[in-house]
Structures are given as structure tokens and as C-alpha cells.
Amino acid sequence: MITFDDVELRHDGRIVLSGVSGTIASGSLTALTGPNGSGKTTLLRAIAGLHPLSGGRIVRHGLEPADIALLAQGSQLDRSFPIACRDVVALAAPRVGPFRQIGRDQLAAATAALSRTGLDGMDRRPVQALSAGQFQRLLFARTIVRDARLILLDEPFTAVDAASTQLLLSVVHEWHAQGRTVIAVLHDMDMVRRHFPHTLLLAGQTAQWDADTGIQAA
Amino acid sequence: MLDFLLEPFTLGFMRRALAGCLALSVAAPPLGVFLVLRRMSLMSDVLQHGVLPGIAVGAIFAGLSVWAMGLGGVVAGLTVALLAGWLARRTGGREDSQLAGLYLLALAAGVALIAGRRGIDLTHILFGNVLAVDDPALFGMAGVATVTLPVLALIWRPLVLESLDPGFMAATAGRGGLWHLIFLVLVVLCVVSGFVALGTLMSVGLMMLPAVAAQHWSNSLAGQVRTAVLLACLSSVAGLILSYNLDIPAGPAIVLTAGALWAFSLIAGSRASLWRQAMPDA
Numbered sequence: 001m002i003t004f005d006d007v008e009l010r011h012d013g014r015i016v017l018s019g020v021s022g023t024i025a026s027g028s029l030t031a032l033t034g035p036n037g038s039g040k041t042t043l044l045r046a047i048a049g050l051h052p053l054s055g056g057r058i059v060r061h062g063l064e065p066a067d068i069a070l071l072a073q074g075s076q077l078d079r080s081f082p083i084a085c086r087d088v089v090a091l092a093a094p095r096v097g098p099f100r101q102i103g104r105d106q107l108a109a110a111t112a113a114l115s116r117t118g119l120d121g122m123d124r125r126p127v128q129a130l131s132a133g134q135f136q137r138l139l140f141a142r143t144i145v146r147d148a149r150l151i152l153l154d155e156p157f158t159a160v161d162a163a164s165t166q167l168l169l170s171v172v173h174e175w176h177a178q179g180r181t182v183i184a185v186l187h188d189m190d191m192v193r194r195h196f197p198h199t200l201l202l203a204g205q206t207a208q209w210d211a212d213t214g215i216q217a218a
Numbered sequence: 219m220l221d222f223l224l225e226p227f228t229l230g231f232m233r234r235a236l237a238g239c240l241a242l243s244v245a246a247p248p249l250g251v252f253l254v255l256r257r258m259s260l261m262s263d264v265l266q267h268g269v270l271p272g273i274a275v276g277a278i279f280a281g282l283s284v285w286a287m288g289l290g291g292v293v294a295g296l297t298v299a300l301l302a303g304w305l306a307r308r309t310g311g312r313e314d315s316q317l318a319g320l321y322l323l324a325l326a327a328g329v330a331l332i333a334g335r336r337g338i339d340l341t342h343i344l345f346g347n348v349l350a351v352d353d354p355a356l357f358g359m360a361g362v363a364t365v366t367l368p369v370l371a372l373i374w375r376p377l378v379l380e381s382l383d384p385g386f387m388a389a390t391a392g393r394g395g396l397w398h399l400i401f402l403v404l405v406v407l408c409v410v411s412g413f414v415a416l417g418t419l420m421s422v423g424l425m426m427l428p429a430v431a432a433q434h435w436s437n438s439l440a441g442q443v444r445t446a447v448l449l450a451c452l453s454s455v456a457g458l459i460l461s462y463n464l465d466i467p468a469g470p471a472i473v474l475t476a477g478a479l480w481a482f483s484l485i486a487g488s489r490a491s492l493w494r495q496a497m498p499d500a
């Protein structure tokens with residue numbers, strides 16, 4: 001569960017969001033929507049502990065940083081880096097560090113995550129050789145191996161074709177079925193209505209919970 | 219012909235220089251590969267000039283002791299490296315003009331400090347002098363190589379992750395800054411340890427040129443590291459032979475050789491080379 005208590009967020013002193021209060025239940029599936037520049041990315045980063053609050057609090061109820069996976073918008077991943085897909089994914093496994101090797105288990109998990117996201121047989125493919133859509137699948141595979149309890153997706157379906165979107169959406173549903181909490185920034189209201197039981201709409205510097213978007217509870 | 223190749227190494231100081239340069243050829247190029255991949259090549263410029271004032275101050279206080287000059291160089295190198303990192307963050311990535319200012323300043327300060335001292339030859343400090351590779355200098359190079367390799371192995375994965383995706387690193391493990399700092403310390407140690415044999419301006423060449431060249435031969439990180447080490451070892455051996463026979467300082471001779479290998483890689487390498495671009499199907 002994540003509780004927002006009168007949260008205020010600023011960029012360079014300018015208020016982006018204020019007076020955000022409410023809760024996101026454990027294991028819920030929430031769509032975060034709102035026009036460009038309404039603060040969706042900033043709010044997700046604040047939930048992940050990557051953006052300081054200028055007011056209020058976010059209570060994470062025992063979620064550690066390692067329990068949170070953020071699939072960032074405009075990932076900083078250097079796509080010219082000479083590294084194979086499987087290694088990118090394996091490096092994201094929890095508890096990879098200086099004294100901890102990437103073991104056979106982690107490599108197997110990376111391979112499985114790649115095939116779950118439709119990148120079968122791409123284990124040794126350099127990241128340089130991926131199309132934009134394939135790259136987004138790779139970021140999903142990396143999120144899978146994080147094995148996080150809270151998963152934050154920032155515009156995860158941008159630059160992804162319809163077939164890939166269906167596949168990645170099924171991954172999101174699988175996370176939901178596994179009891180993980182998922183919050184996804186989305187623009188496609190039709191998708192929100194069909195697949196996301198809860199919504200958080202940002203507009204005019206504040207948040208509106210489960211605003212009427214014609215949602216049928218799922 | 220055989221004389222040309224082997225005679226240099228019948229001399230004790232040449233053998234010492236060879237041992238030291240080979241040690242550095244194994245340790246420095248892997249760091250260079252990371253500098254290239256992280257688009258921090260300019261950092262090597264900053265360092266090669268930045269260590270100079272420190273070496274000068276060490277020499278002023280302790281005479282021509284390799285240890286004192288080395289220590290001064292390490293302190294100065296770390297200072298400019300951290301300053302450069304800070305400037306880079308302050309200017310949001312538009313730091314190149316600031317960095318140029320920084321290293322010009324350091325170079326001028328170093329030259330001014332050294333020029334007035336009798337008994338210190340500026341050319342030797344800038345371009346190296348194999349005759350001066352005594353036991354402390356050799357131990358310095360070998361010692362730095364001995365430290366660099368295991369430490370690099372230890373921080374390898376976090377460093378790869380930090381270089382590949384700093385945003386992800388910051389969001390997960392957090393301590394990206396620590397690995398970066400350890401990495402910078404290793405870079406500074408390698409640049410400084412090579413200064414007796416290669417000179418401050420040239421020792422960076424042994425780190426960077428093989429790394430840049432290696433990009434044209436492999437598209438895996440491990441492959442680039444292996445290639446860079448191989449090219450650096452080749453450059454060291456060939457450069458010292460040239461240096462002895464043609465009577466040019468070791469630093470420039472080794473860097474010229476490394477530069478020739480780089481030019482060859484750029485033209486004929488198996489990846490992103492001019493040859494490949496001209497004949498995509500070859």
C-alpha cells in the first residue's frame with residue numbers, strides 16, 4: 001500500500017502538483033493519466049523516491065527501494081553500449097553487486113524474461129541492433145527480473161506496435177495476477193477503460209482518484 | 219633486423235621500461251575502454267594536464283623522488299577529476315569548454331612551477347625518459363597494474379551498469395557515485411604511474427588510443443577490452459624498439475605506434491571502419 005498525504009511536488013521551485021492525498025492499495029492496478037506536463041513522470045519518480053517532496057509525505061508501508069521497479073520514460077540506457085540483450089537483463093537482477101556474481105539462475109531468468117516479452121533467441125543480440133519496439137520489450141524484460149512488489153511504468157507502450165502492446169499488456173496482467181502493485185502512465189483512454197480498474201488523473205496541479213472514465217471495476 | 223628488434227632489450231633500463239610499460243598496457247586500456255564508452259574521453263585530457271602541477275609540487279618539496287612526485291600527481295589528478303565532474307554536473311553536460319579551461323590552467327600552472335626549477339627537465343616530465351625508469355618507477359607501474367586489475371574486476375558489474383544506464387543505477391542500487399569515484403581513482407593512478415617512462419602527456423595515450431582502436435574490432439565489452447590490451451602491449455614493445463633505434467623519447471614513440479594501430483583500425487577494422495562503410499557487404 002502507498003499512502004499520499006498532502007503531497008506537493010515542485011520543479012525548480014515551480015509547483016507541479018499539490019494537495020495529492022489518497023492511497024494505492026497493495027496489488028492494485030492503476031492507470032496514471034493526464035495531459036503532457038501534468039506531472040505524471042514527476043509523481044512516479046517521487047513514488048520511487050527519486051524526486052524530493054516539497055511538502056507532505058508518501059508512506060510506502062515497508063516497501064524498500066529494492067522492492068520498487070521503475071520503467072522510466074526516455075530511458076537513459078545507452079543504446080550504443082557494446083552489450084548483449086541477455087546481459088542487460090541479467091544485470092538488473094536483484095542483488096547483483098561487486099561481490100555477487102551473475103549466476104546461472106540469473107542468466108536463466110534473463111533468458112526466460114526475454115522470451116516472455118517476445119525476444120526469443122535474442123540473448124546474444126547486441127542492444128545496438130534492436131528496433132524501438134524491441135528495445136521497449138527489453139526494458140520490460142528487465143523489469144520482469146527485478147521481481148519487484150511495486151512496478152511503475154512510465155508511458156510503457158510508446159513506440160510499440162499493436163501486437164507488441166497486446167503482449168506487453170499481458171505481462172502487466174500477469175504482474176497484477178501475481179499480486180504486485182502496478183501503476184502505469186497511459187494516454188490511450190480506451191486501454192485504460194478496458195484494462196485498468198483504478199485511475200489517477202492529474203490535471204490542474206492536482207489529482208483525482210478513479211475519476212469517471214466509464215470504468216467497469218475488474 | 220634481429221638486432222634492431224632485440225638489441226634494445228639487452229640493456230637493463232630498456233628491460234625495466236618494457237616490464238613497466240607492459241604492466242601498464244594490461245591495466246590502463248580496460249579503463250580507457252570505459253572512458254570511451256562513457257564519452258569521457260575529454261577527462262583524459264583533463265588528467266594528463268591536471269597531474270602536472272601536483273608532480274611539480276612534489277618535486278619542489280622532495281626533489282626528484284618518484285614517490286613524492288607520484289603522490290603529488292595523484293592528489294592533483296583526483297582534484298581536477300572531481301572538479302571536472304562537478305563542473306559537468308553544474309553545466310548539465312555542456313562542460314567541454316569548462317574542461318578545456320581547467321586543463322589549460324593546470325598545464326600553465328605546472329609548466330610555470332617546473333620551469334623555474336633547476337635539475338628538472340620539463341621535456342622528461344611531459345614526454346618521459348626511459349633512462350629514468352629506476353626501481354621505484356618500475357614498482358610504481360607494476361604496483362598500480364597489480365592493484366588496478368583486481369579492483370576493476372570487483373567493480374566491473376556495477377561499473378558496466380552505471381555506464382550503460384546511469385538512471386537505472388540511480389533508481390536501484392543508488393551508489394553509482396561510489397563506483398564512479400573508484401574508477402576515477404584507478405584512472406588517475408594509471409596516468410600518474412606511467413609518467414616517468416612515458417611522460418604525463420603521453421601516458422594517457424597508452425590508455426586511450428588502444429581503447430578507441432578496439433571499438434573498430436569488437437562489439438562486446440570483453441572483446442574490446444581484450445583487443446585494447448593486445449594493441450597496447452604491441453604498442454609498448456614496438457614503441458620502445460623505435461624509441462631506442464631512432465633515438466626519440468619513449469612516450470611519443472609508444473603513442474605514435476598506438477596511433478598508427480588506431481589509424482589502421484579506423485581504416486580497416488571489422489566494425490564501423492572506413493573500409494566497412496565503403497563496402498558494407500564485404
Ligand SMILES: Nc1ncnc2c1ncn2[C@@H]1O[C@H](COP(=O)(O)OP(=O)(O)O)[C@@H](O)[C@H]1O
Pocket residue numbers: 011012016034035036037038039040041042043
Ligand atoms: N527537469 C526538469 N526541470 C524543470 N522542470 C521540469 C523538469 N521536468 C519536468 N519539468 C516540468 O514539470 C512539469 C511536469 O513534468 P512531467 O512530470 O514530466 O509531466 P508529464 O510526465 O505528465 O508529461 C512540466 O511542467 C515540466 O515542464
Ligand SMILES: [Mg+2]
Pocket residue numbers: 040041042073154
Ligand atoms: Mg512524462
